[in-house]
Amino acid sequence: xxxxxxxxxxxxxxxxxxxxxxxxxxxxxxxxxxxxxxxxxxxxxxxxxxxxxxxxxxxxxxxxxxxxxxxxxxxxxxxxxxxxxxxxxxxxxxxxxxxxxxxxxxxxxxxxxxxxxxxxxxxxxxxxxxxxxxxxxxxxxxxxxxxxxxxxxxxxxxxxxxxxxxxxxxxxxxxxxxxxxxxxxxxxxxxxxxxxxxxxxxxxxxxxxxxxxxxxxxxxxxxxxxxxxxxxxxxxxxxxxxxxxxxxxxxxxxxxxxxxxxxxxxxxxxxxxxxxxxxxxxxxxxxxxxxxxxxxxxxxxxxxxxxxxxxxxxxxxxxxxxxxxxxxxxx
Numbered sequence: 001x002x003x004x005x006x007x008x009x010x011x012x013x014x015x016x017x018x019x020x021x022x023x024x025x026x027x028x029x030x031x032x033x034x035x036x037x038x039x040x041x042x043x044x045x046x047x048x049x050x051x052x053x054x055x056x057x058x059x060x061x062x063x064x065x066x067x068x069x070x071x072x073x074x075x076x077x078x079x080x081x082x083x084x085x086x087x088x089x090x091x092x093x094x095x096x097x098x099x100x101x102x103x104x105x106x107x108x109x110x111x112x113x114x115x116x117x118x119x120x121x122x123x124x125x126x127x128x129x130x131x132x133x134x135x136x137x138x139x140x141x142x143x144x145x146x147x148x149x150x151x152x153x154x155x156x157x158x159x160x161x162x163x164x165x166x167x168x169x170x171x172x173x174x175x176x177x178x179x180x181x182x183x184x185x186x187x188x189x190x191x192x193x194x195x196x197x198x199x200x201x202x203x204x205x206x207x208x209x210x211x212x213x214x215x216x217x218x219x220x221x222x223x224x225x226x227x228x229x230x231x232x233x234x235x236x237x238x239x240x241x242x243x244x245x246x247x248x249x250x251x252x253x254x255x256x257x258x259x260x261x262x263x264x265x266x267x268x269x270x271x272x273x274x275x276x277x278x279x280x281x282x283x284x285x286x287x288x289x290x291x292x293x294x295x296x297x298x299x300x301x302x303x304x305x306x307x308x309x310x311x312x313x314x315x316x317x318x319x320x321x322x323x324x325x326x327x328x329x330x331x
Contacts, residue, residue, distance in 0.1 A: 006177055007111040009169040010074055011131075012138050013162055014104030017046065019142030021097075023291050024155040026281045031155075032090040036278065037213060042097050048205045049101035052198040055244040057109045059187045065180045070110055070173050077103035078166045085159040096159075143277065144292030151289050193236045193244045200229035269298070 021028070021042050029039045061069050076099060083096030111131065149157050203226035207219055214222075237243040250256045272295075280291040 004111075004114055006169065006172045007070070007107070007114045008131075009165065009172070010070065010077070010103075010107040011111040013077070013165060014050075014100075014107040015138035016142050016145075017100055017104060017162075018043070019139040019295075020146050020158055021155075022277045022295075023143045023146040023281070024150050024158055025278060027150055027155050028093075032093070034090055037210060038090070040209065041094060044205060044209055045094060046097050046101045046104075048201060049098050050105045052201045053102055053105035054109070055197055056189065056194050057106050059189050059242070059244065061106065061109055061113065062183065062185050062187055066110065066113075067173060067177045067180070069106070070177060071170060073103045073106040073110070074166055074170045074173065077107075078163060078170075081159045081162050081166065085156050085163075143295040144289070147287065147289040147292030151287050187242050190236065190240050190242070190244060193233060193240070196229050196233035196236065197244065200226050200233055202226075203229065272298075 025036075025039050025042065028034075028042070029036070032039075063069075064072070080096045080099030080101075080103065083099060084093055085096075087093035087096055146155075146158055149155070149161070203222055207214075207222040207226060211219055234247060237245055237247045250259070276295060277291050280286045280294060286294075
C-alpha cells in the first residue's frame with residue numbers, strides 16, 4: 001500500500017495539472033497579452049505532449065529500475081513546475097508545461113505497472129476503480145482549486161504549491177520504494193516511430209486548434225500531412241519487432257469499442273472543461289471560485305461512480321459496466 005501510495009501521488013498531480021490551468025487562462029491571457037488560441041496551448045499542448053510520449057513510456061520504463069525511473073520522473077515534474085512558476089515570458093511558460101507533460105506521461109504507466117504487479121487478478125478491478133476515481137477527483141479539484149487560488153493570490157502559485165508535494169513524494173520514493181516493479185530489459189526503441197507519433201499528433205492538434213484563424217488551404221495541407229504521418233506510424237508498428245504501440249489489440253472488438261467509447265467521453269468532458277471557464281469568466285463575468293464550483297458536480301459524480309463500477313466489473317463483467325456508462329453519456 002505504501003508503494004501504491006507513492007506512485008499515486010505523482011499520477012494524482014499529473015492529472016490535476018490537466019485542468020489546473022483551465023480557470024487561470026483568462027488572467028494569463030491578460031498578463032502576457034496573448035489571445036485565446038495561443039493560451040489554450042497551455043492545456044491542449046500539455047495533453048498533446050503527454051499523449052505523444054505515452055506510447056514511448058512502455059519501453060522507457062524498462063530501461064531503469066522502478067525507483068530510479070520514478071525519482072527521475074518526479075524531478076522532471078519538479079523542474080517543469082519551477083520553470084512555470086517563474087516564467088517571465090509566455091514561450092517559457094509553454095516550455096515548462098511541456099516538461100511537466102513529459103513527466104506526467106510516465107506517472108500513469110508506473111502506477112498501472114504497480115497495480116498489475118501487486119494485486120491479484122480478482123482484485124484488480126477494484127484497484128482500477130480506485131485509480132479511476134483519482135483520475136476524476138484530480139481534474140475535479142483542478143478548476144475549483146485554481147479558482148480559489150487566482151481569486152486570492154496569483155496564478156503563478158498554481159505551480160508553486162505543487163513543489164512541496166513533489167518533494168515529499170521524492171522522499172517517500174527514496175525511503176520506501178525498494179521493490180522493482182518492472183524487469184530491466186532495455187528494449188530497443190524505434191526512433192522513427194517516436195518522431196512520427198509526436199509530429200503526426202502535433203500537426204493534427206495544431207490544425208484543429210487553429211482552424212478558425214488559418215487559411216483553408218493551410219489547414220487542409222496540415223491535416224493531410226498529419227494524417228500521412230499517422231498512417232506511416234501505423235505502418236511502422238506492424239513492421240517492426242518491438243512496436244511502440246501494439247495496434248494489433250484493435251483486432252479485438254471489445255477493446256476497439258472500449259477505446260471508441262472512452263475517446264468520445266474524453267472529447268466531451270475535456271472540451272467542456274476547457275471552454276466553460278472562458279465562457280463563465282469572460283461572458284458571465286463570474287469569479288474563478290464560482291467557475292470552479294460550476295465544473296465540480298460532474299467530476300464528483302464521476303469520482304463516486306468510478307469505484308462502484310470497478311466493483312461491478314469484478315463481479316459481473318464488462319458488459320454491465322460499459323452499457324450503462326454509454327447510455328448515461330448519450331443521455
